[in-house]
Amino acid sequence: xxxxxxxxxxxxxxxxxxxxxxxxxxxxxxxxxxxxxxxxxxxxxxxxxxxxxxxxxxxxxxxxxxxxxxxxxxxxxxxxxxxxxxxxxxxxxxxxxxxxxxxxxxxxxxxxxxxxxxxxxxxxxxxxxxxxxxxxxxxxxxxxxxxxxxxxxxxxxxxxxxxxxxxxxxxxxxxxxxxxxxxxxxxxxxxxxxxxxxxxxxxxxxxxxxxxxxxxxxxxxxxxxxxxxxxxxxxxxxxxxxxxxxxxxxxxxxxxxxxxxxxxxxxxxxxxxxxxxxxxxxxxxxxxxxxxxxxxxxxxxxxxxxxxxxxxxxxxxxxxxxxxxxxxxxxxxxxxxxxxxxxxxxxxxxxxxxxxxxxxxxxxxxxxxxxxxxxxxxxxxxxxxxxxxxxxxxxxxxxxxxxxxxxxxxxxxxxxxxxxxxxxxxxxxxxxxxxxxxxxxxxxxxxxxxxxxxxxxxxxxxxxxxxxxxxxxxxxxxxxxxxxxxxxxxxxxxxxxxxxxxxxxxxxxxxxxxxxxxxxxxxxxxxxxxxxxxxxxxxxxxxxxxxx
Numbered sequence: 176x177x178x179x180x181x182x183x184x185x186x187x188x189x190x191x192x193x194x195x196x197x198x199x200x201x202x203x204x205x206x207x208x209x210x211x212x213x214x215x216x217x218x219x220x221x222x223x224x225x226x227x228x229x230x231x232x233x234x235x236x237x238x239x240x241x242x243x244x245x246x247x248x249x250x251x252x253x254x255x256x257x258x259x260x261x262x263x264x265x266x267x268x269x270x271x272x273x274x275x276x277x278x279x280x281x282x283x284x285x286x287x288x289x290x291x292x293x294x295x296x297x298x299x300x301x302x303x304x305x306x307x308x309x310x311x312x313x314x315x316x317x318x319x320x321x322x323x324x325x326x327x328x329x330x331x332x333x334x335x336x337x338x339x340x341x342x343x344x345x346x347x348x349x350x351x352x353x354x355x356x357x358x359x360x361x362x363x364x365x366x367x368x369x370x371x372x373x374x375x376x377x378x379x380x381x382x383x384x385x386x387x388x389x390x391x392x393x394x395x396x397x398x399x400x401x402x403x404x405x406x407x408x409x410x411x412x413x414x415x416x417x418x419x420x421x422x423x424x425x426x427x428x429x430x431x432x433x434x435x436x437x438x439x440x441x442x443x444x445x446x447x448x449x450x451x452x453x454x455x456x457x458x459x460x461x462x463x464x465x466x467x468x469x470x471x472x473x474x475x476x477x478x479x480x481x482x483x484x485x486x487x488x489x490x491x492x493x494x495x496x497x498x499x500x501x502x503x504x505x506x507x508x509x510x511x512x513x514x515x516x517x518x519x520x521x522x523x524x525x526x527x528x529x530x531x532x533x534x535x536x537x538x539x540x541x542x543x544x545x546x547x548x549x550x551x552x553x554x555x556x557x558x559x560x561x562x563x564x565x566x567x568x569x570x571x572x573x574x575x576x577x578x579x580x581x582x583x584x585x586x587x588x589x590x591x592x593x594x595x596x597x598x599x600x601x602x603x604x605x606x607x608x609x610x611x612x613x614x615x616x617x618x619x620x621x622x623x624x625x626x627x628x629x630x631x632x633x634x635x636x637x638x639x640x641x642x643x644x645x646x647x648x649x650x651x652x653x654x655x656x657x658x659x660x661x662x663x664x665x666x667x668x669x670x671x672x673x674x675x676x677x678x679x680x681x682x683x684x685x686x687x688x689x690x691x692x693x694x695x696x697x698x699x700x701x702x703x704x705x706x707x708x709x710x711x712x713x714x715x716x717x718x719x720x721x722x723x
Contacts, residue, residue, distance in 0.1 A: 189633040198721045199674050204487065204706065205498050205505060205715035208450050208468040210249035216712045217242050217251070218472040218684065219447040219493060220697055222264030222347065223435040226304065227271055231435055231443060233452070234262035237472045237492050238684055240466055241265055241275050241286075244452060246443065248264040249465050255286055261685050264347055264433065266306045268313065272329065276302045276315060279685050283315050283327060296327050296335055308350035308358060312375075314338070316345045316362075324348075324360070324373060339378035343367040347392035347433050351416075352399065361401055361416065363390035370403055370414055384419040387412060392433045396440045396457065404431045404444060407510075411444060411455055425460030427453055430510045447471060448493040448507060450713065469505040470496075472684060475519035475530075475559065475642060475696035476715065487706060488527065489715060490517035490686070492693065495529060498715060514538060514547050518693045521562040521602075528568055532693065533686045539583065549583040558694050559602035559642070561610065571599035573688060578602070578612060578623060582584060593623050593630060601643040601653070601692050613640035613653060615691050620651060620664070633666040639681075639690065642697035644705065652705045654695040656681045661697070661707055661718065674718050679711030 208216055214545040218238030226232050231244040232254070241255035241262050254273065255262070262275040262354070272289040274295070283296040283305065296302075301319035308314070313327045321341035344365035351359045351372065358375045363381065369385040370393050388405035393414070395401055401414040402424070409429035413422045427444055434444045442455040443465065450468030455461070472492035476500075479488055487498040489505075494515035497506040508515060517529035517538070526548065527540040537557055539549040555574025562568045568581040569592070579592040593599075598616035605611070609621040611633075620634040620643060639657030645653055650665045684692040696708040705718045 189515075199705070199718040200721050201675060202717045202719065203503070203714060204500060204717050205469050205489070205503050205713075207470075207709075207714045208251065208466060209464075209714040210244075210466055211251040211712070214679070214711070215251055215253050216322045216682070216715070217244070218682070218710075220445045220450045220452060220466070221432045221447050222262065222266075222275070223433045223443055223445050223452070224264075224266045224269035224438065225435050226273070227269070229438075231437075231452070232265045232267060232273065234265045234433075235260070235444065235599065236263050236447060236685075238682060241273065244466060246437065246441075246454065246465055251466060255292070257684070258683065259284065259292055262311070263303050264305045265293075266313075268307045268329065269311045274305055274307075274313065274329075276305050278303055282579050285329065286427075292444055293331075295329060295331055296325075299325070299335075304345065304347045306348055306350070306360075308360075310350075310354055310358065312358075314348070314360065314375075314506065316348070318344065318346060321609075324362070324378075326375070338375060339380060342371065342373070342380055343369070346390075347394075348399075349394045352395065353422055354481075354487060361393050361395065363387075363393045363403055365389045365391055365406065370401060370585075380669050383416055384414045384421050387414075387421065391431070394434055396436050397438070398440075402434060402436060402457070404434050406430050406432070411442065413457070424457060424460060425455055427455070427462060428507065428666060430512075432718075435446065448491075449505070468713060469498075469503075470713040470715075472693060473696070473710055473713060474517065474693040475698075475716070476698050476706060476708055477520050477522045478698050478700055478706070479522040484701070487698070487715065488520055488522055489708065490520040490529060490696065492516055492518065492531075492533060495527070500717075508545070514540070514550075518687075519557075519559050519696065521560040521568075523562050524564045526562065528560050528562050530554075530560045530570060532556050532656050532688065533557065533571070533684075534599075537568070537581065539568070551588070554579075556688050558600045558691070559612075561602040561604040563604055566602055567604075569602055570660075571596075571602050571612060573598055573600060573615075573691065578610060592625050592628055598691070600641045600691055601697065603643055603645050603651075605645055611643060611645065611651065613637070615639045615641060615656075618657075620653060620666075634664050637662075641691060641695040642707070644697045645700035646699050646703050646705070647701065650703075652697050652699050654678075654680060654697050654707055656695050657690070661705065674705065675716070678707070678716075679709040679714070680707075682710040684710075 217235040219236040221236040222234035452466040559571040601613040
């Protein structure tokens with residue numbers, strides 16, 4: 176690759192910004208999570224359990240945090256922050272000790288009543304469910320095959336004890352209320368479509384009920400009845416623990432991850448795909464949203480025509496979705512995490528192209544059918560994507576410092592068009608075939624001549640630039656995530672306008688590369704209106720120019 180730094184490259188570190196004639200009006204296109212205090216936003220609400228304080232505690236499987244929800248008001252606050260709060264399932268012991276499973280780290284962690292945080296078990300890959308029994312005994316499980324059920328001494332004096340293994344897909348469980356040698360757990364067995372009972376003394380498993388789809392959680396109500404969730408269909412069912420008879424209570428749009436039952440037997444279910452918690456009346460099946468969201472973990476976005484009108488397509492770690500520009504309504508697609516999970520997106524007349532940093536992949540979706548056309552792997556850390564109607568697909572590989580041109584079906588199916596880049600994140604393609612790339616580590620925006628593989632540095636001195644979009648008149652909109660601002664730059668005039676600052680961008684996510692994690696997306700229309708995803712509060716904002 177040939178490198179040229181053009182004479183008018185804009186270096187903000189040493190040059191004062193020039194004013195640009197025109198301001199911007201801010202509007203919210205997609206709103207965030209209801210009830211969340213500023214700066215408090217779960218990502219992928221999963222595990223649920225009530226604490227002794229009567230509050231509902233929730234895990235956040237994508238973003239690091241443990242949250243507390245007031246089910247009466249819907250207020251959400253954070254009780255454990257940072258990577259130490261990486262959580263899937265949560266539970267609270269009789270003494271007020273809060274425990275949670277850090278599934279990616281393979282650890283069971285605890286926050287004691289005095290605020291001390293401990294790791295009470297480690298080296299447990301894919302640790303997932305956790306709960307206390309009525310006697311205060313603590314159990315957890317690993318969902319990787321062969322799945323295991325483990326008893327943990329919360330004092331750390333005794334080593335973990337494996338109770339049972341290879342049960343058939345154990346997940347969020349509950350005790351049966353018995354004590355001593357008679358005690359057992361009711362467990363969902365996703366691989367068997369069943370709920371079983373495990374004798375805690377012997378480890379013996381007895382199937383209680385089957386035909387439940389893919390159950391991922393089971394809890395016990397005040398009458399000794401069981402309630403279970405089907406991850407794939409969203410069916411909420413009552414199970415008679417004695418007879419095995421099952422009865423559908425209601426169906427909540429899937430996927431559903433976990434449930435908790437309140438003192439009045441109200442059922443609360445979590446839907447990680449949009450960070451929602453829904454209350455279900457056990458007798459009528461009536462659904463009442465307690466916490467409402469529209470996005471789970473948004474990344475890149477793109478403008479497109481859909482059903483004859485402009486719309487946004489937003490990438491998300493729980494599946495891309497469409498946003499109506501007029502109403503802010505978000506359409507969730509039928510859940511398919513393997514195909515639709517994404518952190519950046521590009522759109523052509525025929526295809527939707529997705530990249531995903533948490534499972535390094537690029538997926539090509541046929542727009543007409545919604546089906547996967549190509550699933551590509553072999554990337555390091557794919558970030559931004561760009562494409563045109565001629566079939567050219569470009570990927571910024573943050574890990575290798577390259578821009579790759581993908582040619583699905585050809586041999587070879589990819590080639591390097593730029594290398595030696597310092598953390599490439601955002602990509603944009605102009606009508607003349609030039610690529611524009613932001614380099615988060617070097618703070619630059621460059622233009623790549625695809626045919627000659629030459630690079631012109633256009634802008635320098637940016638603070639962790641990520642998503643970018645081309646504007647009319649040669650301007651570029653860019654998310655400077657390191658400074659939490661949206662800027663418009665114009666290299667030929669050495670100018671910059673800060674469109675907005677103090678944005679809720681730069682959130683931390685598990686299994687994603689620091690400091691970018693999930694790329695902040697920027698898109699723009701032909702009139703110069705700019706759209707940006709804010710992963711810190713799960714919103715999409717629009718900035719409309721108020722004058723030319």
